[in-house]
Amino acid sequence: MRFTLIYPKWHKLGRQTEFHLPPHGPVVFAAALPDYVDVTFIDENLEAIDFDAATDFVGISMMLTVQVQRGWAIADEYRKRGVRVMFGGIATMLHAEECMAHGTVFLGEAEGRMEEVLADFRKGALKPVYNHLDQQPDIALVGTARRDLLKRDLYNYRGVQMVDLVHASRGCRFHCYPCAVAYLGGRRFRPRPIDKAIAEMAAIDNNRLFIVDNSLAQSTEWELDLFREMIPLKKKWCSHPIEDKPEVLDLAARAGAWYVYQAVFDTSDYIRERIRRYHDHGIGVEGTILLGLDNHDEDFIKRLIDFLLEIDLDLAEFTVLTPFPHTRAFDELHRQGRILTYDWSRYTADQVVYQPKHMSAERLQELLDYAWTSFYADEPQNMKMARLFARVVQKEMADHTFRPRSRRLRDQHFGRGETA
Ligand code: B12
Ligand code: SF4
Structure with a gap:
């Protein structure tokens, strides 16, 4: 068929x-x-x-x-x-x-x-x-992704091969306001058998991975087990948040944690310390910053951007609150009659499609622009990306897993065994 x-x-x-x-x-x-x-x-x-x-x-x-x-x-x-x-x-x-x-x-x-x-x-x-x-279904039924179907040459940025995606669990025990995961995967955390996830990672012909699981901070014991098994793979990886415990961060770093996507939602000492602890473990942070929540007025947003620069985030991705269906945000804003359009092509996460509480939709749109411009004013996005990239190359050099592009291309054409 x-x-x-x-x-x-x-x-x-x-x-x-x-x-x-x-x-x-x-x-x-x-x-x-x-x-x-x-x-x-x-x-x-x-x-x-x-x-x-x-x-x-x-x-x-x-x-x-x-x-x-x-x-x-x-x-x-x-x-x-x-x-x-x-x-x-x-x-x-x-x-x-x-x-x-x-x-x-x-x-x-x-x-x-x-x-x-x-x-x-x-x-x-x-x-x-x-x-x-x-x-x-039984989580043990999850098979190795058919990466052979991907035309690998298409997935590169300026000649650098993109990370390969893999997941070690499904579900999430949290139920955050803008998120649909509780509806999609249920609130029960469902880890895959660790040996299967590890075997899948080991077989990927790419040293750099993106572990796409929802927040990894679901179970300390599971995180420790997973990271322990990942150490011998010597892969380098990014992921959603890792639990904020010294022993977890330490093992994650040893298992090759490169950087995390971490929501930054306020200017508290808690967030400042959270980011510092990642950095202390050599783990980079791409902040995901959602603007336009009901407690955000113009002053709050401006202070938040200053704070992001102060805590030295490696990268920041700014979006505006978007009421995606089957989220608490959608239910609430819909009930309050604050959704301005149901044209899904505008639900890009960078267009304001609802009425913010403390400003006009137009003003929030301007502040989104302001956030990107201010954060990247002194060091443009591609420079910050280059610095994050240098971080992974350093880690790879340190454990001798760095493969320059010429070597990777040769491996792809002739197979690793023949060129070793
Ligand atoms: C990984 C991920 C990303 C990655 C995507 C990488 C990639 N190339 O895939 C990154 C980090 C880039 C990303 C970005 C964003 N994401 Co995201 N992301 C996820 C996440 C955590 C996992 C998705 C995943 O891979 N799941 C694992 C796979 C295996 O599951 P699956 O796709 O469901 O597939 C299964 C079934 O659905 C089925 N299936 C799949 N395809 C098909 C096809 C057929 C024919 C059939 C029969 C079955 C079938 O089979 C699979 C196996 O069972 C989800 C949350 C979640 N847990 O679902 C959010 C999620 C998809 N993201 C979301 C959001 C909001 C975003 C952002 C807007 C966030 C932001 N603030 O910037 C951005 C997009 C920005 C933009 N416009 O560019 C929302 C969706 C919002 C929406 N309704 O549009 C989600 C649901 C999380 C949430 N907050 O609610 N995301
Ligand atoms: S935002 Fe992340 S932690 Fe919160 S419910 Fe969604 S997947 Fe879970």
């Missing part, structure tokens, strides 16, 4: 240096397909779709709200040609009803569920919806 799997294109944050990470959801999904399915993957951010190429079945994988309209347009093109289409992925779950007008909808995690769907497809009896949102 020829299966075309598509990841619709979407707009990156306007002020952020543009780069394309390899998608993760689609290749993890592909690992859940039976062997008889012959998958072709197209990341529309980097290559055009040939709608007339022969295929039996099309899958559209959507992660972000800002992808859905394009996803629906792609589905409609295929349906005009008589090809059946199925949607899946995070944004499908968040926009399930709307997706139903454009194809079959699969909700939930794919492991162990695809035989049933494909059997229905072959019988010509595909259902409109497969809803497994409330029954998560």
Whole structure:
């Protein structure tokens, strides 16, 4: 069966240096397909779709709200040609009803569920919806992502290969105001068997990884076990937050922690110390800064930017509060009649789509711009990125894992064994 799997294109944050990470959801999904399915993957951010190429079945994988309209347009093109289409992925779950007008909808995690769907497809009896949102599969069923489907040469920034994505757990025990994860993955933390996650990491032909799990700060014991097993791999990696305990940070650093994405939401000593402790362990910090919460007035935002410079964040990514469906933010702002548009193409996280409490939407938009400009005024974004990159090269030099580009290209063409 020829299966075309598509990841619709979407707009990156306007002020952020543009780069394309390899998608993760689609290749993890592909690992859940039976062997008889012959998958072709197209990341529309980097290559055009040939709608007339022969295929039996099309899958559209959507992660972000800002992808859905394009996803629906792609589905409609295929349906005009008589090809059946199925949607899946995070944004499908968040926009399930709307997706139903454009194809079959699969909700939930794919492991162990695809035989049933494909059997229905072959019988010509595909259902409109497969809803497994409330029954998560056994986490041990998660297979090694089909990274072989990615056209690796496309994922580089100025010749430097992008990190490879991997996950060691699902779910999150927290339920933060702007986040949909509680709805998507449930609030139960579900670690993968550590040996499977480690084997997957070890097999990736890239020394640099992005561990995409939600906050790693879910269980101290699990973090320590995971990091201990990662030490011999000598990989270097970025991730979402790591728990703020000396023994955890110490082991994370020894396991190759390169930098973390850490939300910075106020100017407290707690945050100052949190960032300092990462830095003390040689771990960089990219702050993710959400502007426009109900306690943010103009003065607060300006003080926050000064604070970010003071605590010496390595990078900062500024966005505005966006009421994504199935979040507490959406429920509250919708109930209060403060959502200004439901045009999902504007839910980029850098366009104000709701009425802020202490200022006009236009003013918040200006302050977002102010934040990017002020933070990067003395040292531009690409310089800060270069410094963060130098950090990983230093770590690799220290443990002799640094592979210059020429060496990597040679390895890719002739295989590692033959050149060793
Ligand atoms: C990793 C991640 C990122 C990475 C993405 C890297 C990449 N290339 O993938 C980075 C850090 C870049 C990122 C950025 C952002 N992210 Co993000 N991110 C995530 C995160 C933590 C994990 C996604 C993931 O890979 N999951 C693991 C995979 C395996 O799961 P999956 O995709 O669900 O796939 C499974 C099923 O869905 C199914 N499936 C998948 N595809 C298909 C296809 C078919 C046909 C079928 C049948 C099934 C199927 O099979 C898979 C296996 O079971 C999620 C939260 C979460 N836990 O879901 C947020 C999340 C997706 N991000 C979110 C947000 C808000 C953002 C940002 C806006 C944050 C910010 N402040 O900047 C930015 C985007 C900015 C922009 N416009 O450019 C929101 C989504 C918001 C929305 N509705 O649009 C989420 C849900 C978190 C939240 N806060 O609620 N993110
Ligand atoms: S923001 Fe992070 S920690 Fe909070 S609920 Fe979402 S995934 Fe969990």
